[in-house]
Amino acid sequence: MSTSEKPTSTITTPADRQIRIERVFDAPRDRVWRAFTDPKLVAQWWGRGHKLVIERMGVERGGHWRYVEHGPDGVHGFEGRYREVTPQERLVQTFEWDGMPGHVAVDTATFEDLGDGRTKVVTTSLFHTTEEHDGMLRSGMEPGLNQSYAALDRLLTTLG
């Protein structure tokens, strides 16, 4: 299915230490999964159009990832480790920004085939404290997320 509506992310707080993000992509699930797990593809959307260097990305249980984004406001490193990799279904990994080292969220992404060629991705982040949860929401997460997902929309149209 194709739509002219601009897709939007729905961001909610299902519990005081959680952030839930729901987004529908106009592409089949295998293609969306590839875009989330193939380093060459991640490099094309995760950085919102900025240069993204993927230093590590071992997509398997226990593997590490580390991305460095070269943006107009400087260089930002992000890293974490994979807890669960279930192809096309679930990807669970930790997330840590160099600017707040030792503050670690656990991100659980699920990929749902909507049966009409579209895929719903739901990401739930769990923080150690409510302060970290609130800080993430206040950090300008939402515009950055929307830019990344818009870049992903464009990338998905080019994947065969």
Add this chain to the structure above:
Amino acid sequence: MSTSEKPTSTITTPADRQIRIERVFDAPRDRVWRAFTDPKLVAQWWGRGHKLVIERMGVERGGHWRYVEHGPDGVHGFEGRYREVTPQERLVQTFEWDGMPGHVAVDTATFEDLGDGRTKVVTTSLFHTTEEHDGMLRSGMEPGLNQSYAALDRLLTTLG
């Protein structure tokens, strides 16, 4: 002060996602701090007498650590990152065991000079979930901890 009593750790659960460990060492605070932050010293007690390879240990905010313990039951990797390093006062770092990748606790250690040549170390671990907290308590943490701290007692008597 010297005592013939065998020192013991006090382990409590101040909140449902926390484990608190209190232990007094018969050594001045600067010596205890060194034993926790100098890789050559950590290698002599943290592994409970087993061979411990310190692969990384950059003791500063944002630095990483990774230890590999070669025990009779196999090889176990542990790693994390420093959130706060305040010499002789506070050491905050994340903790993750390779056997449960992506499950991360935050350990906050404080070092209190008791004024009589002894030092009280209080370590509080915060988990993302109560299940992780309960799993750590059930893992046989306490005997391992007591072996490590007994090895640390012996090491501290040798430090000048």
